[in-house]
Amino acid sequence: MESAIPEHLRTARTRHRRVPDDYAPPYPSFVARHKSSVERVVMAYFGVQTPGVPSKAAEQAMAWIASYFESNGGPIHWDRARYIDEAGFTNVVTVAYWDDRVKFDGWFAAARDGWTGDRRSIGGFGTFIEVLYPSVDRYETLFSSLGRPEGVAVLADSMSGEVQEHAYWGGMRDRIPLSQTSEMAPSGMAHAIHDGSRIRVIPHDNACLIRSGQDWGDTEASEREMYLKDVEPVLREGMDFLRDNGRSIGCYANRYMTVVTADGTPSEKSYGMSWWKSLSALERWAESHPTHVRIFGAAMKYLSTLGPSAKLRLYHEVTVARADEQFFEYADCHPQTGMLNAVQAADAA
């Protein structure tokens, strides 16, 4: 049993963990471990938003970003996912990961220009860029099993052994190294800067992003049926709540997406990504919303019962970023897109 917080990020605590030192979780979970030389990671979401199925021009944009990923300074890993949003638009989101901010910055200028900027071909579709570049003490990962890293964990040097800080409410916070010394409370107000057809959102401190995924590709027979009939509908209900009503509880936006291949073929993987006013708001929803309470209860039972024989793979990554570790830009997107909701909330306040 090891701490989710790697040794080189442990500090003298001013804040306690929620569990005692002898706490033993009821099933194993694992976290991604970076080399200690990694100081910062980059998670960059490139979205295309179209009124119906993506047009040829939108497809071309996606092909362009995929090819541009291959250029110098491109990401170590990327994947793509799709969903239909609350306004009925199809969104295809391509997320790419780096473990070097300098490399990303060098690569990003032209990518940005091509995606939301002057060089964007006008094709009747919206585009957006949402980027976090957190220092490594400001995010955490969690995996239910080894052998298939997802998201930012693909960048990792290795996976941990069984970690202690999971399977209780508060584990998410306790896995973030900065929780040793900070409450990570939000501060400031988000606002928008209009720049031609683009809107940039200047965020507040300690906004929170979660990417939380599931992979049922390996499940068979009864386990597959259990996931698809018992778990997925409850998960979808929770995701729909956040998408449609999240603003009332501090969730700016939620996308429950199906992972697709580069050519758009759906896989047996999905993930929800949601933007939050604070880690605390995410905690409260997770702990108290009936749909998520049921998801958590089902997952506890499922993983405690099936143990290592479970074929369903679950993972997430959660970041609490400083204002200057966030970048948001939207071009021709509808006003309920992503962090534009944070601005509306701020304007209304």
Add this chain to the structure above:
Amino acid sequence: MESAIPEHLRTARTRHRRVPDDYAPPYPSFVARHKSSVERVVMAYFGVQTPGVPSKAAEQAMAWIASYFESNGGPIHWDRARYIDEAGFTNVVTVAYWDDRVKFDGWFAAARDGWTGDRRSIGGFGTFIEVLYPSVDRYETLFSSLGRPEGVAVLADSMSGEVQEHAYWGGMRDRIPLSQTSEMAPSGMAHAIHDGSRIRVIPHDNACLIRSGQDWGDTEASEREMYLKDVEPVLREGMDFLRDNGRSIGCYANRYMTVVTADGTPSEKSYGMSWWKSLSALERWAESHPTHVRIFGAAMKYLSTLGPSAKLRLYHEVTVARADEQFFEYADCHPQTGMLNAVQAADAA
């Protein structure tokens, strides 16, 4: 909105609350407020254990303690409840409350002698005494509504306004004033002292007691049906788990009891009382056991939806006591009774 911790018990914190200062619970709850002159309360459980329905002698013992409560130094409040335990014995538990340790001590000597001691009439039944006398910084209460205090809250000077620290996991701990500065971790080992036919359990530090009650007497029609058909069976399942399997997770004993009148007539009130190795063990069960997760989810939904119109009354009191704030004595009880389980656990260790 006020803190559950009364002003005179607030101290400079070395440990943080689990929620931010702007946390707003989704429904109201209230706590008992003692006069600031009250330094300590006493909760004394007097049990009778019989193989079948209480014998005439057992009934006489219960009548005796009830009459002795009326004598000088007797409790401010008492009530009685009944259940059938895991060994098939009927237990009738009479609990009495004081807010003055000195008064209790003066009263208790003869009560003890009459209940578990030499003056006990031998009648083919077991008796036990379980007492906590916590300082006021070592316990908390919580009520879903005003107007009908139960348990230790009957001693209170008043009830609070709406408190902030509830409706999230960790609220129980955050309401205990000592949580401002202490983890309240258990330490030491319980052991038994045999004294003739009596067994005294010398407990460890920071053992934990919860009394958690429900009163459905005021519910009507659909709310009554919802409680009896949807909530109570789930609650019972959780209580049965703790009674039968609690030892594996740090619950020494659980009694899910029906409150009865002095003459034994069942009321529409029940409460569970359970002894725990630690507050932390209680927290883990409450947060992760499927039955309690369902209870909590149902209660959150129920109280958030019905709001003040809910007629179901819920309350609890939770104490974390020092070893010298606990007293346990068992006479002719079977070995799975109450804190005798703590000793068995200790002996086995």
